[in-house]
Amino acid sequence: MDEAKQSNDTGKAADAKPVRPKPAKIPRHAMPEQKPEDRIKNFMEVPFGYTPEIARAEASRCIMCKKPKCVEGCPVDIDIPGFVREIRDGNFKEAIRILKADNALPAICGRVCPQEEQCEAKCVLGIKGEPVAVGRLERFIADWERDNDMITIPPIAEKTGRKVAIVGAGPAGLTVAGELAKLGHDVTIFEALHKPGGVLMYGIPEFRLPKSIVQKEVDYVVSLGVKLECNMVIGKTYTIDELKDEEGFDAIFIGSGAGLPYFMNIPGENLNGVYSANEYLTRSNLMKAYDFPNSDTPIVRSKRVAVIGGGNVAMDSARTARRLGAEVALVYRRSRNEMPARLEEIHHAEEEGIDFNLLTNPIRINGTDDGWVKSMTCIKMELGEPDASGRRRPVPIEGSEYDIPVDTVVVSIGNGANPLLPNSTPGLETNKWGNITVKDDSGLTSIEGVYAGGDIVIGAATVILAMGAGKQASRAMHEYLCTLPS
Ligand code: FAD
Ligand code: SF4
Numbered sequence: 001m002d003e004a005k006q007s008n009d010t011g012k013a014a015d016a017k018p019v020r021p022k023p024a025k026i027p028r029h030a031m032p033e034q035k036p037e038d039r040i041k042n043f044m045e046v047p048f049g050y051t052p053e054i055a056r057a058e059a060s061r062c063i064m065c066k067k068p069k070c071v072e073g074c075p076v077d078i079d080i081p082g083f084v085r086e087i088r089d090g091n092f093k094e095a096i097r098i099l100k101a102d103n104a105l106p107a108i109c110g111r112v113c114p115q116e117e118q119c120e121a122k123c124v125l126g127i128k129g130e131p132v133a134v135g136r137l138e139r140f141i142a143d144w145e146r147d148n149d150m151i152t153i154p155p156i157a158e159k160t161g162r163k164v165a166i167v168g169a170g171p172a173g174l175t176v177a178g179e180l181a182k183l184g185h186d187v188t189i190f191e192a193l194h195k196p197g198g199v200l201m202y203g204i205p206e207f208r209l210p211k212s213i214v215q216k217e218v219d220y221v222v223s224l225g226v227k228l229e230c231n232m233v234i235g236k237t238y239t240i241d242e243l244k245d246e247e248g249f250d251a252i253f254i255g256s257g258a259g260l261p262y263f264m265n266i267p268g269e270n271l272n273g274v275y276s277a278n279e280y281l282t283r284s285n286l287m288k289a290y291d292f293p294n295s296d297t298p299i300v301r302s303k304r305v306a307v308i309g310g311g312n313v314a315m316d317s318a319r320t321a322r323r324l325g326a327e328v329a330l331v332y333r334r335s336r337n338e339m340p341a342r343l344e345e346i347h348h349a350e351e352e353g354i355d356f357n358l359l360t361n362p363i364r365i366n367g368t369d370d371g372w373v374k375s376m377t378c379i380k381m382e383l384g385e386p387d388a389s390g391r392r393r394p395v396p397i398e399g400s401e402y403d404i405p406v407d408t409v410v411v412s413i414g415n416g417a418n419p420l421l422p423n424s425t426p427g428l429e430t431n432k433w434g435n436i437t438v439k440d441d442s443g444l445t446s447i448e449g450v451y452a453g454g455d456i457v458i459g460a461a462t463v464i465l466a467m468g469a470g471k472q473a474s475r476a477m478h479e480y481l482c483t484l485p486s
Pocket of ligand 1: 112113114167168169170171172173190191193198199200204232234235255256257258281312418420453455456460461
């Protein structure tokens, strides 16, 4: 029957025109996900993702702005209305082509990028209602490509005979490797750990970013002709100078991340049962200890864990501890509004029963006679005047100290740059925090032919910023390689 002849739920005559909601009036589509009571008992991914029907319905909310604000918010300039339009029209192959032209790791970005601060924050539909769910659509179309074996290898330029070394197989290094391999250069990635992927593999937990997806993205980069050498610590196995002078690499990109955990320097931090978030998450993810005894590495099964911090890393640690069977107290010195973690992570952590101790700061970790954590002493805080970061400074409330009984403490207050590379590379300049300094967006360091990008340059940040830096550096490196005498 002709749709216009059917009755509709407005009660109008059957031959009246159907009432179609304006795109902006259609509510944003939620992603189906595991219930909190189920997911705290497993490490499987929390959201199930959109079905093709939901994805097309969500895509149809986009009003295809002529000057799309969403693109202004995207660090890698994805043609957002372009790929959203193709999803809306059911042209999924074209949608992924458009998306991948600017983003080589869409299944990852669709899952972990802070879209609420980037593209979705700028979407015009967000002014009066809810923005288009750009991240969920990105995730949908990348999963569709992978699940349907649609991944294709792009054309590779003729070999240039130039050799490039990449230090670190995180998102920055993988991006540079993929871009330069497509341009015909001979690329080798040297990775310190036994698995590539950087934080995507060892930091972000399986329930937020399945490792099989990270591995597929790495496989894609390798399929472009990139060589990958794991268990190679540059600065020890080879120095940067040796790569250049003895191994014959014409250019080098350093994407070694920010893997050095900060501690609070409070009494008791050396007790048994105190971990950096890095160690705690790496054990669980990279060594698959969460799956012990099916995996070889055991992990502490705590009764009550305190996680210190309010960022994504803190949320990941708290939610991991919860899945390992613990009661979890999150301790953060500011209020919920100042938490740097993604809203979705905070929401999921709250749903999973993490006990948020806000405006609270640890001052001491207390131990048993045999050196194990037994409790943590905290002090209540209030917010004072804004500090240099623009956020209101937390000020201790005198006399408000109290003890939280815990057997494990996970310190998750940030990471800095590992000094190994600067220390082993004469002439490689760093700033006062130990980050490698670069001349401009090209990522050129103080040494000719040596570039850097990602967390090692800007400090612990985001996946998309690391990829964006990698993309810019790859352009500059290509230009540099093309100018070298043959
Ligand atoms: P990394 O991902 O750190 O990769 C660096 C790689 O270099 C590593 O594999 C390391 O082993 C290797 N390496 C280091 N030194 C050497 C050496 N000397 N020789 C050889 N290899 C070396 N960002 C988001 O956008 N969204 C999120 O939800 C999010 N959640 C996060 C959760 C956690 C737990 C963590 C830790 C970070 C999170 N981030 C998130 C931040 C994001 O993962 C990083 O900003 C990003 O991975 C940085 O990429 P990178 O390539 O610069 O470095
Ligand atoms: Fe679509 Fe929003 Fe971008 Fe406009 S700003 S093109 S509505 S996603």
